[in-house]
Amino acid sequence: MKLSKLGRIAAVAAVATIALTSCASNEGGTAPDSSSSASSLSGELVGIGASSQGSAQEAWIAGFQKANPEVTVNYDPQGSGAGRESFISGASAFAGSDSALSDDELAGTFAGCATDSKAIDIPVYISPIAVIFNVEGVDELNLDSATLAKIFKGDITTWNDPAIVALNPDAKLPAGNITAVHRSDDSGTTKNFADYLNKTAPDVWTEKPADPFPYNTGEGAQGTTGVVDAVKNGSGTIGYADASRAGDLGVAKIKVGEEFVGYTADAAAAVVAESPAVEGRADNDIAIALDRKTTDPTHYPLVLVSYAIACDSYEDADQSALVKAYLGYITSEEGQKVAADSAGSAPLSSDLTEKVTSAIDSIK
Structure with missing residues (x-):
């Protein structure tokens, strides 16, 4: 056919x-x-x-x-x-x-x-990947990769966990449970999110990056729209999605070097520009091995x-x-x-x- x-x-x-x-x-x-x-x-x-x-x-x-x-x-x-x-x-x-x-x-x-x-x-x-959240009374949120990995792996389960409090000393974090929303379908966004966590917090995120979400934790949702809707309609929720779909949800800053960085298109592009090609591919096969470990705060490695x-x-x-x-x-x-x-x-x-x-x- x-x-x-x-x-x-x-x-x-x-x-x-x-x-x-x-x-x-x-x-x-x-x-x-x-x-x-x-x-x-x-x-x-x-x-x-x-x-x-x-x-x-x-x-x-x-x-x-x-x-x-x-x-x-x-x-x-x-x-x-x-x-x-x-x-x-x-x-x-x-x-x-x-x-x-x-x-x-x-x-x-x-x-x-x-x-x-x-x-x-x-x-x-x-595009940057945004870490989106919906937590009552919290407008700003700082997370390092180890804490983010523990949240989605299920090791951190409440918003007032000492690890989150230490990164957000001025925030009024509730004692409520965290609902971490991940993609239920095979997703390249999941693979990129997992690659970032595996490269920057390997002691926590020990699973090899892949399209399926690797842990039996949190709540699964179909597609980008499903994740965004679940975070928006829930309480104490956090998820990851293409930044174009973040809308009016809260967006966490991630730690790059010694600073907490919000996403921008330019900061995402800077990572891509300085990342090498995947080795062993044909000249017309342009796969990029993204540099997740940058410590330059003008870069946004969750891209x-x-x-x-x-x-x-x-x-x-x-x-x-x-x-x-x-x-x-x-x-x-x-x-x-x-x-x-x-x-x-x-x-x-x-x-x-x-x-x-x-x-x-x-x-x-």
Whole structure:
């Protein structure tokens, strides 16, 4: 079965699909120009994956609409794990994922890709992860990584625990129980959160970072929206979510070096800019090994890089053209500005943009 047919089945079945008729005037890595001649592109493009990209994808699809009226883009924010599984099975033309493909995944086969070709990871979205909380009478909260790890592991269970009090001597912390809300689905946001805790508090967070939340503690919620709603509607709650969804909830500062730091897009981008590439990947596979251990207080190490995962060569040439056009738009200067305006994300740096554009151009 052709990928485009599988994509149509996935699009019809998806309940949470973001669907807009979309457009772009180019098939490479350049932003669409609404003043250019009519696009020759047509067809349907299906993406499934990270809910962290949800707000950005809505804005990207709306922007892409201006130049390709004969193209329909559907993005279903089921979560990073579901996105990668769908892409591997050929049910989507690209995946959104807050973690790059693992070595084991790369060693497998991809149903929508041409024979003997592989998938590649393309950074499209950089965002801080916010530690959100809802505690009556508490407007500000400082946490170091060891205390944060103990809260989510279940070792610290009340808000007036001495470890939290020591970090917040001026706060009126209640004696009530802590409800730590984590993702119940396989989530790249969870993997990034766990990676931060494992790297900075390894004596506490001993489990290897992975998409599933590793401990049988707290309360699980589906997707970014589920975590935010559970924290907002609960009492004495704390959770983690893409910063674009923090809304009016309290957001904790985390300890970086000797200071407590709140998230900003610039502070998140600074970590990415100084982090190395994952070793052993192809030149067009841009996976980043984030530096979680920075002590520079101008940096915010609880950050995620969210990827678009695509084939380096597609079985269906029409799908290849659509993927190249869409990824070219969302990683362009215009596309990154759209995401920053709608989701508060950090635009790709000029150096990273150059690598990303080359990777997208290599897709066949």
